[in-house]
Amino acid sequence: MTAKPRTGILLLNMGGPSTLDEVHSFLFRLFTDRDLMRLPWQQRLAPWIARRRTPAIKEQYRQIGGGSPILKWTNFQGERMAALLDEKCPESAPHKAYVAFRYAAPLTETAMGQIMQDGVQRVVAFTQYPQYSCSTTGSSMNELYRQQQKLDPEGKVRWSVIDRWPTHAGLIQALAERVQAKLDEYPVDERHKAVILFSAHSLPMSIVTRGDSYPIEVSATAEAVMARLNHSNPYRVVWQSKVGPLPWLGPAPDTALKGLAKQGHRNVVLVPIAFTSDHIETLFELDKEYGHLAQELGIDGFKRAEALNGSSTFIRAMADVVSEHLAKGESISTQFKMRCFLCPNEQCATTRNFFAGNKFPTSPATNKAG
Incomplete structure (x- = not known):
């Protein structure tokens, strides 16, 4: 019989539809979320947008296999993280990972x-967005x-929050390994030229x-990864997946690729830095849309680094983040206490x-385990 979990870790993410039939409900929840967009x-416009976009988004999911792999990878990462935590932190074991998606099942x-049914009274809400945004983790x-x-x-569950971890050493190492694996695919005399x-x-x-x-947190992650790689190559940050006519943060990947091609660059490694697993924005947008564009532009050395997925380095990093959090005994971070300067949402x-309001005294045993 499986032991009753003593500590739960709730993995928070946007999620994605696992089947084509879930695409519309996923889009409906996304466009009605006023934390994401206003x-x-x-309430009238969002259902219309969801219906209008469903056929095209369904086709994109069809091209990547019929659904998002994000639940598969999140379950994989969570189960192995919990097993590592049982070894690292026996005083808070057994640990169990739960998955909470914002727009898709579960x-x-x-x-x-599930947490209430299991009777877990201590849960860590652990964002799977390493860089915080009020539109995602918020x-x-x-x-x-x-x-x-x-x-x-009645407040039976006591909560604490890991709201961001953009420069955690384990995360940086895992990302650096993904980048280096792609750099190693180039001939030695070409490797240093890759952007x-x-x-x-x-x-x-x-x-x-x-x-x-x-x-700034995304930029901090990028700089830390390049420091781990001894600044071996030139790099930039680009911003994908703009929706609608209003101004968004840029430059977009297509702008960057066109500029690099014009300047004569032929080797480019595209790295998903804010996603902890592959999903439609990597498998379709980065691979198919921008991969095809790169070939059209003559960037024949285009490569895309794999998302963290089943990386053992990343899963160890997840366990380290949680064990360090438990050792601190804090409910929320200093950064999470502060809202955006012009926050419109009470x-x-x-x-x-x-x-x-949840308080967790730091114990000597927990400090030792961390």
């Missing part, structure tokens, strides 16, 4: 139901608070200018105040 007449309410945390109020109004483009999901400039920390304050 549109005029959103949703936050499903994960909360949205997931607001939804977690709402479901906590609905499903656990490394770190690609992260873009943000509307309205979110950036209100004080979101995401751009829910963010309510969420932060709730999770800050």
Whole structure:
């Protein structure tokens, strides 16, 4: 019989539809999320946008195998992370990983139901977005608070939060290994000429200018990876997946590729730096759209680094992040306490105040394990 978990780790992510039939509901939840975007007449407009975009997005998922692999990889990473934690932190074992996706199954309410059913009283909400944004981790945390109020109004579960980890040594090492693996595919005399483009999901400039920390955290990750690689190659950060006509953070990958081709560069490594597993934005957008564009532009040395997926270095990093967090005994980080300067959403304050209210004394045993 499996032992009752003593500590839960709730892995937070956007998620993706596992089947083509889930595409519409995924898009509907995404476009109705007011933490992610605020549109005029959103409750009316969002369903129309979701219906309109569903056929094209279904075709993209069809081209990558019929659904997103993000749940497969998140389960894989979580199970192995929990096993490592049982070894590293026996005083808080057994550990169990739960998955809470924001827009696809398993949703936050499903994960909360599993936690309550298992009777777990200590849970770490662990974002799988290494770099914080109010539109990603912030949205997931607001939804977690709402479901906590609905499903656990008595507060039986004690929560703490890992809200960002952009420069954690293990994460940086895992990313550096992915980049180096692609650099090693070039002939030795060509390797140093490759331009490394770190690609992260873009943000509307309205979110950036209100004080979101995401751009600087993504840049910090990129710089740390290149430091680990001894700054062996030139690099830049690019911003993918813009939607709609409003201004978004740039430059986009296509702009960068066109500029590099014009300057005579023929070797380019595109690296997903803000995604912890492959999904539609890597398998379709980076591989198919930008891979095809690179070939058209004459960048015949185009390569795309694999996302972290089953990297043992990354999974060890996940376990290290959690064990270090448990050793600190903190409920939320100093950074999570502060909202964007021009935050339009009072829910963010309510969420932060709730999770800050959980107290965890640091024990000598936990310090030793960490």
